[in-house]
Structures are given as structure tokens and as C-alpha cells.
Amino acid sequence: MEQLYALAVGPLAWAAAAIFVFGSLYRLVRMYNLAKEKDGQALAYMSWKFGLRSLAHWFTPFGSLGWKENPLETIATFVFHIGLILLPLVVLGHVVLVEQFHGFSWWSPPEMVTDIVAMVVVVCCAFFALRRLMKPEVRFVTSGQDWLVLIIACLPFLTGVLAYHHVGPNLVMTTLHILSGELMLVAIPFTRLSHMLFGLFSRAYTGSEFGGVRHANDW
Amino acid sequence: MSTIADRLIDDAGIQRGLNRLEQSRIRSIIKGVLASETGARLKTYAETCMRCGLCAKACHYYMSHDGDPSYSPVGKVRQTMWEILKADGDVSKQQLQQFAQIAYTECNLCRRCMHYCPLGIDTAYIISVVRRICHKLGVTPQYIQDTAHSHAATLNQMWVKDDEWIDSLMWQEDEAREEFPTLRIPLEKEGADFMYSVIAPEPKFRTQLIYQAAAIFNAAGLDWTMPATPGWDNSNMAMFSGDAEVMSRVERAHYETAQRLRVKRIVMGECGHAFRAVCDVANRWLGWKVPPVPVVHSVEFFWDLLESGKIRMASKHPGTVTIHDPCNIIRGRGLMDKLRDVVHHICEDVVEMTPNREHNYCCCAGGGVINCGPPFKKVRVIGNKIKAEQLKATGVHTLIAPCHNCHGGLEDIIKHFELDMHIYFLGDIIYKHMERPADAGGGE
Numbered sequence: 001m002e003q004l005y006a007l008a009v010g011p012l013a014w015a016a017a018a019i020f021v022f023g024s025l026y027r028l029v030r031m032y033n034l035a036k037e038k039d040g041q042a043l044a045y046m047s048w049k050f051g052l053r054s055l056a057h058w059f060t061p062f063g064s065l066g067w068k069e070n071p072l073e074t075i076a077t078f079v080f081h082i083g084l085i086l087l088p089l090v091v092l093g094h095v096v097l098v099e100q101f102h103g104f105s106w107w108s109p110p111e112m113v114t115d116i117v118a119m120v121v122v123v124c125c126a127f128f129a130l131r132r133l134m135k136p137e138v139r140f141v142t143s144g145q146d147w148l149v150l151i152i153a154c155l156p157f158l159t160g161v162l163a164y165h166h167v168g169p170n171l172v173m174t175t176l177h178i179l180s181g182e183l184m185l186v187a188i189p190f191t192r193l194s195h196m197l198f199g200l201f202s203r204a205y206t207g208s209e210f211g212g213v214r215h216a217n218d219w
Numbered sequence: 220m221s222t223i224a225d226r227l228i229d230d231a232g233i234q235r236g237l238n239r240l241e242q243s244r245i246r247s248i249i250k251g252v253l254a255s256e257t258g259a260r261l262k263t264y265a266e267t268c269m270r271c272g273l274c275a276k277a278c279h280y281y282m283s284h285d286g287d288p289s290y291s292p293v294g295k296v297r298q299t300m301w302e303i304l305k306a307d308g309d310v311s312k313q314q315l316q317q318f319a320q321i322a323y324t325e326c327n328l329c330r331r332c333m334h335y336c337p338l339g340i341d342t343a344y345i346i347s348v349v350r351r352i353c354h355k356l357g358v359t360p361q362y363i364q365d366t367a368h369s370h371a372a373t374l375n376q377m378w379v380k381d382d383e384w385i386d387s388l389m390w391q392e393d394e395a396r397e398e399f400p401t402l403r404i405p406l407e408k409e410g411a412d413f414m415y416s417v418i419a420p421e422p423k424f425r426t427q428l429i430y431q432a433a434a435i436f437n438a439a440g441l442d443w444t445m446p447a448t449p450g451w452d453n454s455n456m457a458m459f460s461g462d463a464e465v466m467s468r469v470e471r472a473h474y475e476t477a478q479r480l481r482v483k484r485i486v487m488g489e490c491g492h493a494f495r496a497v498c499d500v501a502n503r504w505l506g507w508k509v510p511p512v513p514v515v516h517s518v519e520f521f522w523d524l525l526e527s528g529k530i531r532m533a534s535k536h537p538g539t540v541t542i543h544d545p546c547n548i549i550r551g552r553g554l555m556d557k558l559r560d561v562v563h564h565i566c567e568d569v570v571e572m573t574p575n576r577e578h579n580y581c582c583c584a585g586g587g588v589i590n591c592g593p594p595f596k597k598v599r600v601i602g603n604k605i606k607a608e609q610l611k612a613t614g615v616h617t618l619i620a621p622c623h624n625c626h627g628g629l630e631d632i633i634k635h636f637e638l639d640m641h642i643y644f645l646g647d648i649i650y651k652h653m654e655r656p657a658d659a660g661g662g663e
Binding site: 031032034035037038039041042044045054058064065066067069070073077131135136137138139140141142143146192194195198199201202203204205206207209210213214215216217218219 | 220256257258259260262263264266267268269270271272273274275276277281286287288289291293294297333334335336337338339340341498499503506508549550551552553554555574577578
């Protein structure tokens with residue numbers, strides 16, 4: 001297990017980071033080339049002004065009709081995504097690890113706060129899972145990959161909370177935590193989690209069309 | 220849970236198309252359309268849709284069927300495009316019938332769902348690609364296919380012959396001169412300020428709209444013309460049947476007619492889908508980022524006439540009215556403020572329905588749905604119960620809808636749900652209540 005731990009924090013971590021960065025770049029470049037080849041008119045209408053205007057509204061909680069009419073989902077979505085992206089960057093364990101390996105560190109919030117945020121992210125995942133099971137309009141369109149990406153996104157946080165609270169053998173849980181985090185990084189460019197890469201562009205394009213061609217709001 | 224398979228409707232056109240179709244052709248045609256006509260947009264939408272279901276509440280079909288998930292935007296995409304992609308185009312005839320019914324009759328391409336999708340996924344675009352596939356396979360509802368054939372043969376939607384068109388205009392000019400002795404409907408006048416274009420149902424059975432428009436232009440003293448050749452019809456059902464080739468022929472003829480007459484701009488009647496064809500869709504297919512001749516919708520045009528004082532109202536429409544926002548000129552062109560300005564100019568009192576402006580519910584006739592004809596009438600009337608409730612909640616008996624399709628759809632809804640409402644075009648009210656030229660007769 002110690003060997004696996006060493007592998008996970010060493011070569012696998014580098015590999016996961018590399019796959020995430022270069023995989024994402026590869027997908028973005030490929031998609032851009034495809035757009036140039038096949039969606040010339042869409043590229044022609046792309047606009048920084050209207051694209052960013054749309055993103056600003058959609059990045060504001062309750063800033064659009066869809067958010068307003070689905071208040072619970074809106075809160076869960078925002079809390080989940082903010083936690084998912086920020087927490088790994090500032091949680092003390094990660095900062096210490098970076099310091100240990102690379103000799104530099106940055107600010108980290110009190111551990112009690114990050115612990116609660118991690119638990120909230122897990123609760124949000126449970127909420128999304130419940131929606132998939134209970135709400136007919138979600139169940140009707142749910143497929144295997146939806147469950148897969150939900151589990152992939154949830155695992156690092158669940159294992160992180162368990163490891164922090166010393167539930168189960170500590171080394172096993174920590175190793176699982178690291179591996180699941182790496183799994184998520186690797187999965188981002190190649191699964192539905194790629195909405196992290198492409199979602200900005202699809203929303204910005206819609207904003208550009210509504211703003212530039214249709215002269216109407218899209219929120 | 221119900222699916223499209225539980226509500227299939229017999230349609231002669233779809234059935235004939237399926238009968239003619241050989242199984243081996245299905246896959247090659249679908250793959251051809253996907254490879255040659257789609258790219259990053261469809262790929263991104265297919266991959267990043269998180270199947271969260273937030274778009275469900277956007278759709279009037281879903282709302283009108285008590286939350287039946289098979290009517291939600293993503294539910295409809297799941298039953299069509301996701302199936303096509305999953306099977307890599309290898310779908311059965313039975314599935315094709317389902318795809319056609321959803322794509323042509325259960326989605327108005329109204330784009331309300333884009334106010335609900337955080338990722339900005341354009342369901343209308345996806346459903347349009349499904350329609351394109353159905354068209355290429357020859358699996359189209361009989362009635363809309365007939366209008367597309369008419370476009371192909373005559374460049375107008377309603378098989379209006381060349382001489383019938385001129386005849387209808389001269390007839391309306393003749394009629395109107397009883398009331399306005401100096402009125403003309405100028406034909407083929409080169410260099411006029413604008414060409415007025417209409418949709419084929421106007422000469423066919425709503426000729427009073429041409430009469431009214433002529434009366435308004437006459438009262439405002441405008442320099443205008445109408446073409447005497449094909450190219451006068453701005454409507455475009457080929458756009459909705461998926462026949463992009465005919466769609467672009469129609470639109471090219473429309474613009475080239477305006478260019479031949481050397482007019483400064485095209486002004487068009489109170490039509491929504493035609494505006495979409497002219498300003499947004501067909502120009503793209505032709506490779507024009509913006510139309511080569513500026514196009515002005517009559518809402519903007521009336522706004523200009525009323526604001527500049529070229530048309531003055533002698534009286535206002537009495538009582539209270541409510542405003543229906545047509546998708547294709549509101550979500551399609553942002554004319555909601557000008558529409559309200561015009562209505563306030565010409566009507567005494569306005570009660571807004573909710574939701575309104577960009578968030579309006581569709582009439583359920585647009586997107587070619589009403590053009591699929593009688594077999595699918597119930598689909599669009601029952602499928603828009605929510606609109607009936609919205610109209611009823613205003614407590615108003617007069618509705619203003621500046622769009623032909625909306626009129627058709629809303630009339631059916633009002634009748635079916637016994638709403639006791641009357642619908643007007645802006646032109647109806649302006650014509651009736653405007654100040655008339657000194658030599659004019661007394662009006663109605």
C-alpha cells in the first residue's frame with residue numbers, strides 16, 4: 001500500500017496532471033479546428049462582448065430565468081461547483097503537500113471550514129443523485145455516463161472527508177483519495193465532465209447569437 | 220413513463236416516405252448529413268449536455284402535459300438526436316417515424332429553453348438537424364411538404380400563380396380607392412424607398428392585410444413598391460421542412476428582387492417565421508453574415524411611423540388589450556420594446572401577460588408546426604394548455620399578436636379552451652384608428 005501511495009503522489013500525479021492539461025488542450029484545439037471547418041457561420045457570429053455578457057449573467061446565482069425557476073438546483077449547482085474548483089486549491093493538506101515537494105506554499109482557510117465545504121460538496125452530489133432517481137424529467141434522460149461522472153466527481157471529496165476524520169485505514173483512504181482525484185483530472189477532457197472546457201464556449205456562442213443577431217437577452 | 224411511441228399519429232406524407240425508403244439508405248444519408256453539415260456545435264451539445272433536466276419547465280408542451288418528461292426539450296432530444304448518434308445512424312423506419320413526429324410537430328423551435336440551459340445548448344438547432352435528416356430521407360409530414368413543394372415550384376408558399384399575384388394587388392388597389400381615391404399599390408417602381416413583401420397567405424386568403432398596409436403607406440405618404448415577379452413572398456416553409464436548398468432559393472429570389480428594384484430596404488408584414496428566414500437562417504445558408512438588403516419588420520416600421528408622426532392616431536383602440544410576444548421577432552430580434560411602444564400608441568390600456576418579452580410562451584403554431592396540418596392540430600392545441608391559462612389569467616378579451624402564425628395558433632387555442640378573446644394585428648388597429656388623408660372617405 002505504501003508503494004501504491006508513493007506511486008499515487010509521484011508518477012501518477014504527474015501523469016494525471018499532464019493528461020488533464022494536454023488532453024484538454026488537445027480537445028480544445030481539435031474542437032476549434034472542427035468549428036473552423038464545419039461551423040464557419042457560428043465562428044463568424046462569436047462576440048467577446050455578448051459572449052462575456054451572457055456568461056456574467058449565468059455565473060450570477062439567480063441571474064437567469066432558468067436559475068430563478070429552479071432555486072434549489074441553483075444553490076446546489078453553485079455551491080457544488082465553487083467547492084469543487086476552489087477547495088482542492090486551498091485545502092491545508094494539499095498546500096502542505098506542495099510545500100513538502102516543491103518548497104512553496106500559500107494561504108489556506110481553517111481546516112474546520114474546508115472540512116465543512118467538502119461535506120457540503122458530498123451532500124450536493126447526493127442531491128444530484130436523488131434528482132436523477134426521483135425527478136421524472138431527469139430520470140427520463142439519465143444514462144450510465146451520467147452516473148459515472150457523478151461518482152467520479154464525488155469520490156475525491158467523499159474519500160477526503162473520510163480520510164480527514166480517520167474513518168477506515170488512513171493510508172488506504174488517503175491513497176484512494178489521491179487516486180480518485182487523479183481519476184477526475186483524467187476524466188475531465190474525455191467524458192461529459194468536458195463541459196468544464198466546452199461549456200464556456202457553448203454558452204458564449206448562444207450569448208453571441210442572442211446579442212449580435214437576435215438583439216435579445218439569453219438569460 | 221410515456222414516450223413518443225405511445226402517441227404516434229398517421230400522416231400520409233411520413234408514411235409514404237417510409238414506404239419508399241430502403242433500409243440501407245437510412246444509415247448512409249444520416250451519416251452524410253452528420254459528416255457534411257454538422258461539426259463542433261452538435262458535437263459539443265451532445266457531449267456536454269449534463270442531462271440535468273433544467274430545461275423541462277421552459278417548454279410549453281411539457282408544461283401543458285403536466286410534466287410528462289417525454290415532452291421536455293432534453294427529453295425530445297434524447298428521443299431523436301441522441302438515438303441517432305447512439306446508433307451511428309443505423310435506425311429503423313419505426314424510429315424515423317418517431318423522430319419526424321417529434322421534430323416537426325412537438326417542437327416549435329421557439330428557443331425558450333435557451334433561457335434555462337446553463338450550458339447554452341440550442342435545442343432548436345439540434346431539432347433542426349433532425350428535420351434536415353428527415354427531409355433528406357423523404358420522411359416529412361404531407362402538409363408542410365406541400366408548402367415546400369409550392370416554394371420550389373412557384374417561389375411562394377401557396378401555389379399563387381404569377382398573374383394571380385398581380386391580379387390580387389390590383390384588386391386590392393381598386394377596392395381601396397373607394398375609400399382613398401388617390402391610393403396606389405405601386406408595382407415595379409425602381410428606386411423606391413422600400414419594397415413591401417408579404418407572405419403568400421395574404422394574397423391567398425388574408426387580402427385585407429394588403430389593403431390595410433396600402434392604406435397606412437398611403438396615409439403616411441411613403442415612396443414604396445411591390446414586385447410584380449416571384450420573389451414577393453418572404454415566407455419560407457422549406458426552412459422548417461429541412462429543405463435548405465429550396466429555402467435558400469426562395470430567399471435569394473427575395474433579395475434579388477429587392478436589388479433589381481434598387482430599393483433601399485425591404486419592409487415586411489407582421490410575420491414571425493418569415494422574419495427568421497430572412498434575417499437569421501437563410502442568409503447563413505447563403506453565406507451572408509448580414510442580409511444584403513436591410514430588412515425591417517413591420518413592428519419596427521410602425522414604430523418609426525408613429526414616433527416620427529408620419530402616422531397619427533385619430534383615436535385609440537378602446538378598452539384593455541394584452542400583448543403576445545412572437546418568438547421569432549422577440550427572442551429572434553429583440554423587438555419587445557418597440558412592440559410595446561406601438562401598442563401604447565394605438566391602444567388605450569395594456570395589461571401584460573406573464574411571462575412576457577423574451578420569456579413569453581410560444582403560440583405553438585410556429586416552427587412549421589401549424590403547417591403540418593390537420594393530422595397534428597390536436598398536438599399543438601392540447602400541447603399549449605399553458606398558453607390558454609396564461610391568456611385567461613390576464614382577464615382581457617383583446618389580444619394583439621403581430622405574427623400570422625401566432626394568429627393561427629392562438630385562434631385555435633382560444634376556440635378550444637373557450638377563452639372569449641379576439642385577436643388583432645397591429646395593422647388592423649392602426650388602419651381603423653389612424654388619421655386619414657383629407658381626401659379619404661369615412662372608413663368602416
